[in-house]
Amino acid sequence: MPLFDRFYAPPLRLLGALLFLLLIPSVQASEVVRIAAASDLRYALDDIIELYHQAHADARIEVIYGSSGKMTTQIINGAPYDMFFSADIAFAHKLEEKGMAATEPAVYAIGRIVLWSNTLDAAGLTLADLTSDAIKRIAIAQPAHAPYGLRAREAMQSAGIWEAVQGKLVFAENIAHAAQMTQSGAAEVGIIALSLARFPELEKYGYYLIDDTLHQPLTQGYVVTRRGAKKPEVWAFADFMATDQAHASMLHYGFVIPE
CATH class of the missing domain: 3.40.190.10 (Periplasmic binding protein-like II)
Known part of the structure; x- marks a missing residue:
């Protein structure tokens, strides 16, 4: 093989390949x-x-x-x-x-709502138990803009405990935040979405499924x-x-x- 070909053929082949790629229509990434x-x-x-x-x-x-x-x-x-x-x-x-x-x-x-706690046996709790002096803080999502918080309020109103627990309520920005507050210890009990309580990290603690006839x-x-x-x-x-x-x-x- 001539000396010229040995040293310059590979770069020429590379240039040809690059020109070929430039002629191929570009594939745009999905939006x-x-x-x-x-x-x-x-x-x-x-x-x-x-x-x-x-x-x-x-x-x-x-x-x-x-x-x-x-x-x-x-x-x-x-x-x-x-x-x-x-x-x-x-x-x-x-x-x-x-x-x-x-x-x-x-x-x-x-969706459905549940009582959940990682410090108490939530599976053995009912809404009536939220009035107990042993429970100091209850986390719910803000009813004004979070549907799960609104349904939590409706359930407690139907159960006749809403007024009794007013001083215990801590309001979260959304239902995931309510679960986080309960998990961190900012509240002993939270009224959260069943879909969150079924996540393995939370489900291991158990939960109480709230009767869906108590809320819309x-x-x-x-x-x-x-x-x-x-x-x-x-x-x-x-x-x-x-x-x-x-x-x-x-x-x-x-x-x-x-x-």
């Missing part, structure tokens, strides 16, 4: 799907997204968890979310009324926002939420799937 979700979905939705990625490896999904009321206000004020999963379908309807939704609100699950149903609904309607990946994920795989994950965390 990010941004989801606003109620805090009770923190574990269930994470699992569902993981399942979704098994069939859509390139999907880019970001979730922010918080209180449904506050997230509704954020979206109305221009927060860039493509989907909204509310703990109360009423908030999804509010977005529809404001012209912010590209779909009609759809029910995806019905936690009918949870979602919408695709007008912003998200432009993204094919949003519609693909919305379809996935109706699959048996997604339903199985929701059932695992204690959600009721409507017929």
Whole structure:
């Protein structure tokens, strides 16, 4: 092989390969799907997204968890979310009324509330026990903007203990925060979402399932926002939420799937 070829052929071949790659149309990365979700979905939705990625490896999904009321206000004020999963379908309807939704609100699950503690035997407690002098602090989500907090208040009102526990209540920003406050010892007992109490780290302590006739149903609904309607990946994920795989994950965390 001539000396010139030995020293310069490899660079020439490399240059040719680079020119070839430049002629290939670039493959754009999947657009990010941004989801606003109620805090009770923190574990269930994470699992569902993981399942979704098994069939859509390139999907880019970001979730922010918080209180449904506050997230509704954020979206109305221009927060860039493509989907909204509310703990109360009423908030999804509010977005529809404001012209912010590209779909009609759809029910995806019905939630439940429980008594939970990592220092007391919550499985042996009832709502009436919350009036005991042995319990100094009770954590609930803020009823003004968190559906699970509102249902906790309704349950205690129905049980006739709401007035008696006023001095014990500590209010959290959302239902996940209520669980965190109880877990950290800021409250001895929390009224939290069953979906959080079913997470292994919390479930090992047990819980008491509150009778759902004591409060209005936690009918949870979602919408695709007008912003998200432009993204094919949003519609693909919305379809996935109706699959048996997604339903199985929701059932695992204690959600009721409507017929």
